[in-house]
Amino acid sequence: MKKIIVTEKISDKGVALLKAQKDLQVDVEMNLSREELLKRIPEYDAIIVRSVTKINEEFYKHATNLKVVGRAGNGVDNIQMEGATKRGIIVVNTPESNIVSAAEHTIGLMLSSCRNTVKAHKMIESRVWNRDGLKGMELMGKTLGIIGLGRIGGLVTTRMQAFGMKVIAYDPYIADARFKKYNVKKCETLDELLKESDVITIHTPKTEETMNMITYKDWQKCKKGVRVVNCARGGLYNEQDLAKAIREGLVASAGVDVLVDEPKPISPLIDLPQCVLTPHLGADTQEAQDNVGIAIAEEVIAALRGEMVPNAVNLPALQAGELDTVKKFMALGEDLGKLYYQLEHNAVEKVEVIYSGALAEIETDMVTRAVLKGLFEPVLKERVNYVNAELTAEGRGVEVIESKENSPVNLLTVKVHTKKGTFTAAGNVNPEGEVRIKDINGYQFDIEPAAFMLAVNNEDKPGMIGQIGTLLGASKVNIATMQVSRNQQNGVAMMFLTVDSEVGKETLKLLQGLDGITKVQLIKI
Numbered sequence: 036m037k038k039i040i041v042t043e044k045i046s047d048k049g050v051a052l053l054k055a056q057k058d059l060q061v062d063v064e065m066n067l068s069r070e071e072l073l074k075r076i077p078e079y080d081a082i083i084v085r086s087v088t089k090i091n092e093e094f095y096k097h098a099t100n101l102k103v104v105g106r107a108g109n110g111v112d113n114i115q116m117e118g119a120t121k122r123g124i125i126v127v128n129t130p131e132s133n134i135v136s137a138a139e140h141t142i143g144l145m146l147s148s149c150r151n152t153v154k155a156h157k158m159i160e161s162r163v164w165n166r167d168g169l170k171g172m173e174l175m176g177k178t179l180g181i182i183g184l185g186r187i188g189g190l191v192t193t194r195m196q197a198f199g200m201k202v203i204a205y206d207p208y209i210a211d212a213r214f215k216k217y218n219v220k221k222c223e224t225l226d227e228l229l230k231e232s233d234v235i236t237i238h239t240p241k242t243e244e245t246m247n248m249i250t251y252k253d254w255q256k257c258k259k260g261v262r263v264v265n266c267a268r269g270g271l272y273n274e275q276d277l278a279k280a281i282r283e284g285l286v287a288s289a290g291v292d293v294l295v296d297e298p299k300p301i302s303p304l305i306d307l308p309q310c311v312l313t314p315h316l317g318a319d320t321q322e323a324q325d326n327v328g329i330a331i332a333e334e335v336i337a338a339l340r341g342e343m344v345p346n347a348v349n350l351p352a353l354q355a356g357e358l359d360t361v362k363k364f365m366a367l368g369e370d371l372g373k374l375y376y377q378l379e380h381n382a383v384e385k386v387e388v389i390y391s392g393a394l395a396e397i398e399t400d401m402v403t404r405a406v407l408k409g410l411f412e413p414v415l416k417e418r419v420n421y422v423n424a425e426l427t428a429e430g431r432g433v434e435v436i437e438s439k440e441n442s443p444v445n446l447l448t449v450k451v452h453t454k455k456g457t458f459t460a461a462g463n464v465n466p467e468g469e470v471r472i473k474d475i476n477g478y479q480f481d482i483e484p485a486a487f488m489l490a491v492n493n494e495d496k497p498g499m500i501g502q503i504g505t506l507l508g509a510s511k512v513n514i515a516t517m518q519v520s521r522n523q524q525n526g527v528a529m530m531f532l533t534v535d536s537e538v539g540k541e542t543l544k545l546l547q548g549l550d551g552i553t554k555v556q557l558i559k560i
């Protein structure tokens with residue numbers, strides 16, 4: 036039975052969904068110390084975390100059985116991705132599930148910091164009714180600078196346009212079309228945004244590039260009295276520098292949901308009355324947490340069962356509509372890949388994956404990964420999977436070339452190059468949606484892959500089929516299908532059989548000894 040540990044609070048609905056799975060054991064352990072977690076993690080196949088648990092190299096070294104990291108939320112900066120990928124651990128998150136809550140909280144922080152709401156509340160709490168020093172700033176007509184026009188940046192844009200703000204944005208990684216779609220002026224540089232904005236809101240991920248993106252000298256470039264909101268990640272601006280800029284009046288206010296040292300409540304911003312702070316509450320609404328909990332439960336369950344997961348962070352993204360088509364070609368690619376090491380034993384130097392005809396139109400990245408997974412599986416077993424298939428090839432010095440060909444025929448061809456020659460296998464998915472192997476080393480077939488198959492090379496002469504059938508019959512192996520192919524009369528022919536059960540070593544030896552049989556190999560798919 037696979038085991039999942041949940042180390043941070045996710046919604047009851049998410050936990051209930053996990054617990055409803057009969058083939059999974061779920062442990063919710065929210066108060067484990069780091070030491071306890073590292074001690075227990077070898078038992079688990081999957082872990083579900085939020086933004087606090089650090090999934091780093093130290094963690095992976097202990098997580099010897101781990102297959103899935105589920106991030107119940109959006110940002111994955113607490114998860115070291117390279118470590119997961121090289122170990123074949125799939126990382127899944129729920130990027131869309133809490134973005135509305137995060138956008139609304141951004142706006143809440145913007146309004147409350149621009150209107151001194153918290154300072155005013157504190158005064159009333161101490162029974163003082165005094166409006167002096169509490170004058171705020173209206174947002175209508177002001178310029179809002181959005182750093183990072185992604186999902187949340189986009190939601191904040193449309194909402195603040197409704198407030199009558201002019202929105203400008205800096206995001207060097209997105210196409211101009213997105214700026215147009217949101218009717219937002221594109222800033223070519225961060226400086227341009229800093230100079231023009233009355234209010235700045237940050238919505239980038241935390242990366243090496245975005246850490247400390249805004250420092251003291253940058254606040255000096257801004258309009259005096261600029262306001263800032265950060266509902267993205269702690270550390271995107273330098274907190275010491277922002278505090279200095281606020282104390283000097285360069286920045287009028289800050290709305291802050293995230294701190295660089297969180298969850299420790301340590302920051303120079305905390306003591307400044309111009310700041311409104313919340314303890315990373317952007318995603319903390321009933322709605323977002325229900326969405327996130329259910330979504331992460333579904334994804335982790337699917338990933339543990341080896342199914343395709345739409346939000347796998349360390350796998351290529353697939354659109355919902357593509358998923359079904361791609362899945363079928365992945366099955367074909369994996370089967371073709373699996374043939375090589377079961378039929379040949381030479382070290383692989385290069386793999387070519389050729390997509391012909393309509394296949395060239397599909398999203399091929401996952402299919403190529405499936406070919407590589409299938410190729411290495413007979414020798415590496417479960418150590419290779421879709422996540423680390425490309426890295427596995429690279430690590431073994433295998434060059435991978437993917438190409439697309441115009442052709443009237445739809446075909447997926449895998450060519451495995453070795454010092455001793457090239458092995459070729461090709462196939463397609465027929466109109467009924469069934470996988471078919473069409474060609475092995477130039478021998479034409481139409482084989483429906485099965486769990487147990489026999490590939491036989493034999494002299495092209497009478498009596499070959501009969502001998503094989505008789506021997507397998509005597510060994511109580513039932514033949515499901517049998518196809519014979521040859522390139523030339525009286526040359527070497529190839530037979531391909533699917534059988535209903537495993538063929539024992541003894542039977543294989545007897546088959547190998549039959550007159551005219553040159554090679555017999557058992558293939559397991």
Ligand SMILES: NC(=O)c1ccc[n+]([C@@H]2O[C@H](COP(=O)([O-])OP(=O)(O)OC[C@H]3O[C@@H](n4cnc5c(N)ncnc54)[C@H](O)[C@@H]3O)[C@@H](O)[C@H]2O)c1
Pocket residue numbers: 109110111130133134137182183184185186187188205206207208209238239240241244245266267268292293315316317318319
């Ligand atoms: N406070 C919360 O509770 C909360 C909730 C959800 C998300 N978040 C955080 O909000 C942030 C945004 O989330 P999202 O879903 O909108 O992400 P997203 O990936 O949809 O958008 C991020 C955008 O930032 C841009 N970007 C990256 N580097 C940049 C740079 N150097 N300069 C300018 N732009 C850059 C990207 O091109 C992208 O368009 C993330 O950091 C996420 O972790 C916080």
Ligand SMILES: O=C(O)[C@H](O)COP(=O)(O)O
Pocket residue numbers: 085086087107108109110111133267315317318319
């Ligand atoms: O990235 C996110 O989803 C938000 O920052 C929320 O983080 P949390 O799950 O720790 O609240």
